[in-house]
Amino acid sequence: MATRFPELSRRSFLKGIGLGSAAAVASGSRPLGLAGIRPAGAQEQRLAKVAIALGADPRTLMPNAIVDWTTSVPIEHIYDPALLHDPTEEYSIGPWLTTLSNVDELTWELKLVKPDITFHNGHVLDASAFKAAIDWAKDPANESHYLERWEVMSDVTVVDPQTLRITTAEPFPIIDQRLREVHPIDPQYLQEAGAQKMAEQPIGTGPFTFVEWKRGERLVVDRNPNYWRNPVQVDRVEFRFIPEFSSRLSALLAEEIEIVKDVPVDSIETVNNSGVARIEALPSSRINYVALVNNREDSVLNDVRIRQAINYGVDVKGIIDGVFQGQATRMAGALSGLNPDVNPEIKPYPYDPEKAQALLKEAGYEPGELEIVMDAPQGRYPMDSDAAQAIAASLGAIGINVQVQYNEWGTHLDKIVNRRTGDMFYLGWGPSLEAYGTLAFLFVGDSTYSGYTNPDVEAKIAEASKTVDPEARRQMWNEIQQMVYNDAGWLFLWQQHDIYGVSNKVEWDPRPDEFLWMGETGPRTG
Amino acid sequence: MGRFVAGRLVSGAVVVVLAVTAVFFMVRLSGDPVLLFAPMDTSRKDIDEIRERLGFNDPLVVQYGRFMGDAARGDFGNSTREQRPAMEVVVERLPATVQLGVVALVLSLAIGVPLGVLAATRHGSIWDKVASLIAVAGQAIPGFWLGLLLMLLFAVRLGWLPTSGRGGVQHMIMPAITLAAFSTARYARLARSTMLDVLNQDYIRTAQAKGLAGRSVVWGHAFKNASIPLITMTGLEIGRLLEGAVIIEQVFAWPGIGWVTVQALLNRDFAVVMAAVVLFAVMYTLANLLTDLAYGRVNPQVRQS
Numbered sequence: 001m002a003t004r005f006p007e008l009s010r011r012s013f014l015k016g017i018g019l020g021s022a023a024a025v026a027s028g029s030r031p032l033g034l035a036g037i038r039p040a041g042a043q044e045q046r047l048a049k050v051a052i053a054l055g056a057d058p059r060t061l062m063p064n065a066i067v068d069w070t071t072s073v074p075i076e077h078i079y080d081p082a083l084l085h086d087p088t089e090e091y092s093i094g095p096w097l098t099t100l101s102n103v104d105e106l107t108w109e110l111k112l113v114k115p116d117i118t119f120h121n122g123h124v125l126d127a128s129a130f131k132a133a134i135d136w137a138k139d140p141a142n143e144s145h146y147l148e149r150w151e152v153m154s155d156v157t158v159v160d161p162q163t164l165r166i167t168t169a170e171p172f173p174i175i176d177q178r179l180r181e182v183h184p185i186d187p188q189y190l191q192e193a194g195a196q197k198m199a200e201q202p203i204g205t206g207p208f209t210f211v212e213w214k215r216g217e218r219l220v221v222d223r224n225p226n227y228w229r230n231p232v233q234v235d236r237v238e239f240r241f242i243p244e245f246s247s248r249l250s251a252l253l254a255e256e257i258e259i260v261k262d263v264p265v266d267s268i269e270t271v272n273n274s275g276v277a278r279i280e281a282l283p284s285s286r287i288n289y290v291a292l293v294n295n296r297e298d299s300v301l302n303d304v305r306i307r308q309a310i311n312y313g314v315d316v317k318g319i320i321d322g323v324f325q326g327q328a329t330r331m332a333g334a335l336s337g338l339n340p341d342v343n344p345e346i347k348p349y350p351y352d353p354e355k356a357q358a359l360l361k362e363a364g365y366e367p368g369e370l371e372i373v374m375d376a377p378q379g380r381y382p383m384d385s386d387a388a389q390a391i392a393a394s395l396g397a398i399g400i401n402v403q404v405q406y407n408e409w410g411t412h413l414d415k416i417v418n419r420r421t422g423d424m425f426y427l428g429w430g431p432s433l434e435a436y437g438t439l440a441f442l443f444v445g446d447s448t449y450s451g452y453t454n455p456d457v458e459a460k461i462a463e464a465s466k467t468v469d470p471e472a473r474r475q476m477w478n479e480i481q482q483m484v485y486n487d488a489g490w491l492f493l494w495q496q497h498d499i500y501g502v503s504n505k506v507e508w509d510p511r512p513d514e515f516l517w518m519g520e521t522g523p524r525t526g
Numbered sequence: 527m528g529r530f531v532a533g534r535l536v537s538g539a540v541v542v543v544l545a546v547t548a549v550f551f552m553v554r555l556s557g558d559p560v561l562l563f564a565p566m567d568t569s570r571k572d573i574d575e576i577r578e579r580l581g582f583n584d585p586l587v588v589q590y591g592r593f594m595g596d597a598a599r600g601d602f603g604n605s606t607r608e609q610r611p612a613m614e615v616v617v618e619r620l621p622a623t624v625q626l627g628v629v630a631l632v633l634s635l636a637i638g639v640p641l642g643v644l645a646a647t648r649h650g651s652i653w654d655k656v657a658s659l660i661a662v663a664g665q666a667i668p669g670f671w672l673g674l675l676l677m678l679l680f681a682v683r684l685g686w687l688p689t690s691g692r693g694g695v696q697h698m699i700m701p702a703i704t705l706a707a708f709s710t711a712r713y714a715r716l717a718r719s720t721m722l723d724v725l726n727q728d729y730i731r732t733a734q735a736k737g738l739a740g741r742s743v744v745w746g747h748a749f750k751n752a753s754i755p756l757i758t759m760t761g762l763e764i765g766r767l768l769e770g771a772v773i774i775e776q777v778f779a780w781p782g783i784g785w786v787t788v789q790a791l792l793n794r795d796f797a798v799v800m801a802a803v804v805l806f807a808v809m810y811t812l813a814n815l816l817t818d819l820a821y822g823r824v825n826p827q828v829r830q831s
Contacts, residue, residue, distance in 0.1 A: 060609065145565050215618065216779075216781025244776050247677065250689045410557050410793075413561045414557035429566075446570055449566065
């Protein structure tokens, strides 16, 4: 393989972009299985059915079209991705259908990990299927959410049936983040049936084949007996659409469904004591923060001393212990602790009300003089309204009167984008398992979602985004996080915990990237 | 009769247009829909492009004119969430809502009316007190809460019924009872009060004095006259059942128009909201027309006037 980076070995380069094990996988020297899953070849035991409750129908079954978790979950059972976060490599992006390697700083290649993978209709998967997927999403007529994300891929060429070459107009070292989203489609089926039929009768290479979708009721997929990765241990997966959470929980306890996401913390005990289901919880890569708006002329939070005072004055750990019953993980800076790019040197602001009051005084405010409106959503994030109230109470104790303004989610977003919130607003972001997905989206341009603008930070992000050397890039991400931290860009809060209710009949471990997949799930034993 | 029906249809069409107009402006004033169906990391430039493409940058009056013009041709636009015709999204949910509404209406009539008549004919007795208690409870308990309680008892604890979804008769029982609870109470109260009025009339005493059987007096003479307000209320109840279905369908994951409308409102899927409003308004107007026709059949004075 050609390379133009004499200072970097190919191994260190791939390691840097999280694909260090790609070659090993391609050669079959490393098992492909996810963590906690029984190895292939074990005595085959199967579950007749696993029902998963979702809050709504998917928006479509056409892959590469819509960015939406509810839509992705069924699609990912039918279609395989090109690449995927690898739990054995700290969730950096690793191989799945393909491996990724670089030719030079503008050219990348995807290579199939196996030559004989087939679609459910028997057609052989080759590089043209990846090209078809990318071309379809990049056609403006198809209105794909991925159009903008994949614009960076200026040229996509099939080199041979096993190899796809991708060229970018400028160096884009985090191309793996984009290729992770690509789900290959059968070009012949697309041409013959059209996208609409494909969205109604999807045919992928995944562990399950499509059976039926009764809108508003259920979507059913059956075991693919010829799945290329491993024997699938679930005969049927049924997605049930239940909009109300209490009803989803009841369905779990009545043993009608096997998996439900986002169990409220006050229902954890109920599930664990039910005898039929258990809680599987883990820190998510989704973060929650309170934006301290510094990019609006009239904001009182343009003064860094007040932003710092807020960080010293809120008892974040107390709120996690009290409101969340421990089901949240404190984050120190702008990235979650799960993020491989997190700056490990940054420690959370300590809870120090005296220091907070001193900073306020220095900024010219006596206790009780400062009044701030904080906008918060209701029901969008775990315990969001209670947490917002607790934050307001904490700040009240140091002499900042915070009036919490609760919004319906759409209104909340609208107010943020159009800069009509108070000087503080509560928001979440993720899932994100690399720096770019958070820092480059939140702290550049309009910065409406972060409320924080700093030209130095913005310039550094632009530089880091184009830096190919992984060590140099990591150093830059670290500096950026330190700058945002020192400047108290946000009130840094916590990583959400993903809390799932899971039937005791099912062996399944959640993942921080929210990949809810039955391809390697089986019956629970013992 | 033909002119009567034609007149009511014209006024019904006016009601539909007014309802659609009011909802059109209200949902558009609620905020930007593009922010909800585009991913959060979509650039400002792309959001502006989407808004432009969907016509959300035009003045509201222009958007309204375009919508009414298209709607007159039966085109309600595409759902922004599902990217298919909005009316198709709504109409495919219609059978589920009609099924639930009809069963709930029949249930509430079958239970509420006899209960009210029983309370009136046994005025002051334990039957009257029980009927009053049921009527007050049915109106006081929120449907949402009642639904969850039924679910916990009959699905989770006893395992007799499925928690949610649409399927066989078992799936229908809890949503129908929950939806019917309020209407049953209203029918019981109205039937009781109107029957009490009628039972005190001279002609009822005359009938009793002539030695007619109690059952014949109650159902043949008294109930016939007492039923006129009940028919009027049925027209209103159909509208209320549609309104109640919005919540009950959410609780029981009943795949009807109510559920899809709530989801569309939360997602600001304007096209689906408008298609649902049109359908709701048409159904409500037709129900009222049928009520008027039935009213005229029962009361000849109305027909003549």
